[in-house]
Amino acid sequence: MTLPPQIDLAHDVGKRTHHFHGGLRLRHNKKVSCQDPVERPPLPELLVVPLLQHAGDVAEPLVRIGDRVLKGQQIGHCQPCAAIHAPVSGSVEAIEERPMSHPSGQAGPCVVIRPDGMEQWAKLKPLGDWLNAGSDCLIEQIQNCGIAGLGGAVFPTHAKTRDGRDRNTHTLILNGVECEPYISCDEMLMREQPGKIILGARILRRALGAEKVVIAIEDQMGAVQKALTGSTEFADSKNISVVKVPTIYPEGGERQLIQVLTGLEVPAGGRPSDIGLVCQNVATAAAVAEAVAEGKPLIERYVTVTGNGIERPRNFLALFGTPISHLVDCCGGYTSDVARLVVGGPMMGYPLESDSAPVVKASNCVLALTRQDIAAPQAEMPCIRCGECARVCPAMLLPQQLHLQIRNGLWKTAQEYGLSACIECGCCDFVCPSHIPLVDWFRFGKGEVRRLALESEATELARKRFEDREARLLKIKQERAEKMTRRKQLLKDKAMQQDRIRASIQRAENKGRTITRESPGGKPDDA
Amino acid sequence: MTRSFQVGGAPHMPPQTTVAKVMLQVLLALAPGVLAYTWFFGPGILVQIILSTGFAVLFEFLMLRSRGRPLKPFINDYSAVVTAVLFALCIPPLAPWWISCTGMLFAIVFAKHLYGGLGQNVFNPAMVAYVVVLISFPQAMTNWLPPLALAEHGLGMSDSLITILTGQVPVEGGWDAVTQATPLDTLKTGVDTGRMVPEIRNSPIFGDYGGKGWEWIANWFALGGFFLLYRRVISWQVPLAVIGSVLLLSLPFWLADPDSNPFPLQHVFSGAIVLAAFFIATDPVSGCVSDRGRLVFGAGVGIITLVIRRWGGYPDGVAFAVLLMNMAAPLIDRYTRPRMYGE
């Protein structure tokens, strides 16, 4: 697919909205959590800060048990990933394995901090004159403040920004399209702090070297549009526009949003920066604004606590490490028929085994579902090949074929049919009359493909090492055999033997030792 | 105070549609056509439907038991009922009971369960049943009825029951007195003996487009088909391709020689084209997966049906066409894989 020249694209982004394939219209269920203004909950007794809150490797702890930490002090280091900071001032009680709100449900290393209630900040280093700061300077500040994508993928923002800048990005898209039902944290953020978002957009644009910014919101977010366009920062800035897009799930997916705003598709296996675009969540932009203008590292985020299983759903500005049970208590607790606790939305969220798990950078929503919400009207049946899944797939895949291939272990065919392009949105799952857990199958399939690739690499290495070793041993054997035959040849040659004996006698005499002719080697004149 | 929870996979909002709901909608869509059938040809069809359904469910029960499968979701999914009703609509309304028994045996046991059960059959079970019965019992399968309006001896419910259950017609003159060739049959024998199509069509068993009565039944099936399209149970590609290919292929023949070829719309409203277009060729399990594939599949059904009608040995070739295209469906799927995002 040939791409249009970048100049045209920069002018056309957001001019009119296009469509993406498939998708579903879902009920929002967001109003109930948007009634109250966002507040900070009271400090919990302990904060459990995981050292893995981003896409990448586990961070190394920079503190030890018993250390006193200040609010905003860096406690985890990982190059090239996002840094981890202490959300409160207090003392480090433990550094141990605890549940860390990871999709796997596995525990990981966490820094457990007991707050002292004084909320004493570490020394902050804002970039006052960011308007004249270089891109590298801005990117470094973003990295030091631990900013990662707050839309859910938690990709380190500095890496994304650097990659976008190096590939000549012309437009920054701010993703305010919160397409999953129940989640309203981004909406509240846009209503309450539009100025920060705009400031963050300008900073990111400068760091990227881009021309314009497009803020995308859903077409039912009327109040949000007013808040954004009515803010003073908006009035003061150039080349920033707010565009409404149709409310179809999963509009908020990066690839789908780009398709709707530009009509173009991100090349398969590629990134948005391939076509000169970078997409960031609005909360990430707000965090960037705080990091650059105030020097504040990323230690808290807006979290929606909602669902039919919560007494009084609302949004919080929660510190990382806050146990989810604490947030739920601040909402009036659970209802009597609560059955499942999910981090994220009802379509893509992952379940938690216990609510002692902490709020992390990726926790945009805590959803408590009742038995009625999750009760399935039918047991799983075989696939009847109705094709509804393909009709709603935003990535234009054939979920029924992928499912059969994964079930039967046809990994190569599954890759050819685009398994890695699946965004795990759950649309196919939702329309399946046979109630097949398609997303679970695809996640398993992707994991297996990755595992098999790693295994086959290891197998190849093992085979090569084995063959090298066999070759080496064979070579040693051959050399030894050759040496033997040469030795035997020498022994047979009588003349050579005489010379050699004479030479060794000479050597011995030179060393001052005498030997007789009756040497153990035998007389060469005897046959 | 912390609390623990049971985990489960995403999405956490289970789908509201079920296989049973899909099948019930298909049955609902067939209802207008069945009513029209009863109106034009008498209550025999209702007896056939009840018999076929009974045999189908019985064989399904026996097969599930012998395969060690649980009864609960499978018996209730109505897929066997849909197969039974479609089969009953294809056989003569007075066919003896052992026709539907044999048919359902082959449909449920051979064409469905021996291939793996729900969702695994390669061939359309109703069509397999019909073809088996057609080839094995050709005599019993030619005893079609004329419309009630034209019949000398219209058979009521009790007479139909007796005929179906005993195989003997309780009317003076036996089978010959009550049966008549179908419109398509008449057309075929007429053309083979050299008569002109317009002349053949003057016979009272022909209506404006297809056979008298048959064309109205086709209309009502089409109505049901549009209901299914609206409810997104089927997609538009197959019906469009079947009917479109029939029209497009028969048009040049009719233009070239209107005396030996029927008008295109007459093809559409005769025989089982409309039923096939909306209900038989749209069977998702034995059809194609992608949109383009479905167009090819439907076109194939239409073309092969016309070929059999014109040059083949049978008056209507829909069942054979569907089975042949079922065979080709995996190959069509391989070559019509749709483009993915970003490709």
Next chain:
Amino acid sequence: MLISILIISGLGIAFGLGLGWAAQRFRVDSDPVVEKIDALLPQTQCGQCGYPGCRPYAEAISREEADINQCPPGGDAGIRALADLLGREPKPLNPENGEETPKTVVLIDESRCIGCTLCIQACPVDAIVGAAKLMHTVILSECTGCNLCLPPCPVDCIDIVEAEPKPPRWHRPRPQTGLDRLLVQ
């Protein structure tokens, strides 16, 4: 009558000779099936199958001397892949050769190692680094879990540990399908 018998017999003999000559003339030197079989084996080189390494086992399978169900590290998946390749029936793993266990690696307890190099000589993939009277250590990324180094060690300082991936390289389990649940009832 006699003529036809003679002609048919003559043709049969002629074609038979022709095929025999062709088999000699167009013979392929190395049997490619062995390569394909070897590609399916896990390359642990442990010898549990009864052969000194994966390649000898592959050769034995191709000569139909060995059965396809003798490899525990390959497990059920490996047996099925071999069955698929060779057109044979898959069968359960032969318990005489061992059981399928999760992937393991070995670790040398450095406080007990005496530097005897016996394990280094035993390792089929040279995954142990060391020299005489110097500390030995296992290169974990290259250890195949064959456990051939354990018997030679005179001080029993080698331990077997499980090699389980932790996040972020964690993988999802195979979904327990509804049908499996139904059938288990």
